[in-house]
Amino acid sequence: MLDLEVVPERSLGNEQWEFSLGMPLAQAISILQKHCRIIKNVQVLYSEQTPLSHDLILSLTQDGIKLLFDATNQRLKVIEVYDLSKVKLKYCGVHFNSQAIVPTIEQIDQSFGATHPGVYNAAEQLFHLNFRGLSFSFQLDSWNEAPKYEPNCAMLLSFLQIPHGAMVKRMHIYTGNNLQETRAPVMPLACFLGNIYAECVDVVRDWAGPLGLKLRLLTAGCGPGVMADAKVRSLERSIFFGDSCQDVLGALGSPHKVFYKSEDKMKIHSPSPHKQVPSKCNDYFFNYFTLGVDILFDSTTHLVKKFVLHTNFPGHYNFNIYHRCDFKIPLVIKKVFYSALFYSVLILYPVLCPVLLQWDQIQEVLGHPMEKPVVLHRSSSANNTNPFGSTFCFGLQRMIFEVMQNNHIASVTLYGAPRTSGQGRPQSSSSSH
Secondary structure, three states: OEEEEEEOOOEEEOOOOEEEOOOEHHHHHHHHHHOOOOOOOEEEEOOOOOOOOOOEEEEEOOOOEEEEEOOOOOEEEEEEEOOHHHEEEEEOOEEEEOOOOOOEHHHHHHHHOOOOOEEEEOOOOEEEEEEOOEEEEEEHHHOOOOOOOOHHHHHHHOEEOOOOOOEEEEEEEOOOOOOOOOOOOOOOHHHOOOOOEEEEEEEEEOOOOEEEEEEEEEEEEOOOOOHHHOEEEEEEEEEEOOOEHHHHHHHHOOOOEEEEOOOOOOHHHOOOOOOOOOOOOOOEEEEEOOOOEEEEEOOOOOEEEEEEEEOOOOOOOOOOOOOOOOEEEEOOEEEEEEOOOOEEEEEEOOEEOOOOOEHHHHHHHHOOOOOOOEEEOOOOOOOOOOOOOOEEEEEEOOEEEEEOOOOEEEEEEEEOOOOOOOOOOOOOOOOOO
16 A cells, blocks of 8 residues: 655655645656556546647546646646555555554644635535645545435525545545645756756748757756755757758757658658658658657758657557647738739748647648658557557648547657758747748
8 A cells, every 4th residue: 555645735645655736647658657566557548539628637546646737738736535545645654544444533633733624516426625725525424324415595604614534535636725626837947857858849940841849948047055956947959951961969958769761651642753662861850859859850961850849648659658749830821912903912920839729720730741641650660550540641731740540640740851051050039030
């Protein structure tokens, strides 16, 4: 049985590991994988057809714990203990729930101190006792004598003292004063672990298509002196097609992994007459997992030729390899207005957020592809089956949109002609005129 420390508005954990509010999904899964001998029977719960409409949940069924992640930013929003009989809990080092200590209202009052009266929810038949960043739910059927309420007194009973002997049914840890309105906080310092994370990524483009990326990065830098000076720093970096390995390393640091392509499944769709001629060397990727970005380099010139931006939706073959990349693509839309004497051209620069949109919505803005999609099958070398099914790749404006079967975007690949030696680097703005 897990023995865990409760820190209101912050975390649930022990000396070996901690689930912290604001923690990225991939980091929580990493903890579960590392301690799989102790934490068993973990379920991943999500909406297959509408993954943005419901929280993404990691359910520790053996331990009676649920971790609720915001569906949009995939950071930990709420920690719920839904079965207190499966776990030991303590606050400030003192147990308030264990095999020997029953979590009654008296025990909670003794451990956590006074608070406002309980709030009664008639629909759930539960009393909720709320502290800042922490709430306990007490069930009616745990009372020795169920009270008799008159219907016309309901308004007066919204705030009540919880009867003696009532036992905790559920506990929630969150930020703020209201569980229903809580949001996932920013990522805490303890979760950086020496990595850089992308706060947002803007695609830099001109009339023809993408030119590169402008990234706003977050890192936990330490000031001079002691670790207490550690703080989150924000910085901006830009990388473009035609940049060298040295340019990318200088901007983003070392990648988490370098992956050499053994085959190019999309080569058959290339117009090049030499597409079947095997290359002597392989192109290679810099994989930046915490940024949700892959950068492909040409094996001959060692210059950037593609960017791949990952949305990390559950139900995709690569789920949990990358953190979600919150990227935006500026669009160039011409509106021509005619009159009797002249015409004028209005140029609009709306922004497309593929993480939040479905493929049908994107086509309404970009238009429909002229060619049929390429069907992409993924499988590992050890297992030729893919339980999530194939995805479809559509090409528009020098971008390839990988669309899942639920119509959401799994990834966007940006490609363009590398710069010649006489060309300078583009301006690092979100759109280039």
